[in-house]
Amino acid sequence: MPGMTDGTPGDHDTPPSPEGPPGGSVVFLLSRLGFDASRRFHAVLANVGLDPRQFGVLNVIALNEGKSQQALAEPLRIPPSRMVAIVDELEDRKLVERRRNPDDRRAYALYLTPTGKTVLGDARRLAMDNEREFTAPLEQGDREQLLGLLRRLAAEQDLPIGVHPGLVAPY
Amino acid sequence: MPGMTDGTPGDHDTPPSPEGPPGGSVVFLLSRLGFDASRRFHAVLANVGLDPRQFGVLNVIALNEGKSQQALAEPLRIPPSRMVAIVDELEDRKLVERRRNPDDRRAYALYLTPTGKTVLGDARRLAMDNEREFTAPLEQGDREQLLGLLRRLAAEQDLPIGVHPGLVAPY
């Protein structure tokens, strides 16, 4: 994970609201919570040996079995050269299979192995559990309201699919 | 900025909701919007030649003039060795002044210069404008509701002050 310091909890200072201030800013809170949500998600996926980017790739393969590496990389906005290493690792771990495409021997066709499907299922379950825990401070109605508000903001943005860029595992 | 691809807008695919799915997940939307908010904030601050981390440092200095480098770095969770380069740059640009502390000649005492105060003011104004634009899709009532929901989630987390870690400019 990119600018991730490490797992240390740290102290519990209450943010001193400097003028104009963070505590009252949607942009600020979103940045903070987004970063934190990413970090937690990263930690949760580690339980099945995946990072968010690999999770994104597995998901996209599951929805588009047989497609080529680059065709799958595109919607995730992962550059071709990066995709190589990602698929290498998933293949080494027997989660994904590269089959030669007889019609175009330059391209591969990617498939999930049975193990890959199992791991993806586990990861999705973990993601759902995490969602529940993260939103635990909110009651069901509040959660849906939040979801609606976030969707309205997201609709204005230009967002890639799968997993978000920063998140996508680095730091 | 870390995993930041670059400023290219890109296409406008609607995320295909894969099972269990992103479009309906608070964690996912927060990660995405948080990353996006960070990127925008980064771009906005560039107009006054600052990045989010420098902005955070200027803010903390403004609130604690005369404190030492490390004392100021701590609440921002910036390691001492990183703080050096940050203050170096702010000092080169005459936004911050390092004065020797006669009582303890190991430590510096940091102060904003008049230019530093001006730039900080400009940056705060830009941040407020950005806040308004970012939340433009929401009416006032909705915006406050969102703020309340985000605060409730944030209250459960362990958050450093100033600027968020990922954001803090890098990558």
Add this chain to the structure above:
DNA sequence: TATTGTTATACTCTATAACTATA
């Protein structure tokens, strides 16, 4: 002996561009 600030170093992640094999 401990602490402030600094420097040196090594590591991780990344994109770019050059290369190969097919088409």
Add this chain to the structure above:
DNA sequence: TATAGTTATAGAGTATAACAATA
């Protein structure tokens, strides 16, 4: 000539640990 996949390389950003001056 163009495209899928690969490899090599160089850059940005980081934390760690060793260091000097002062306490």
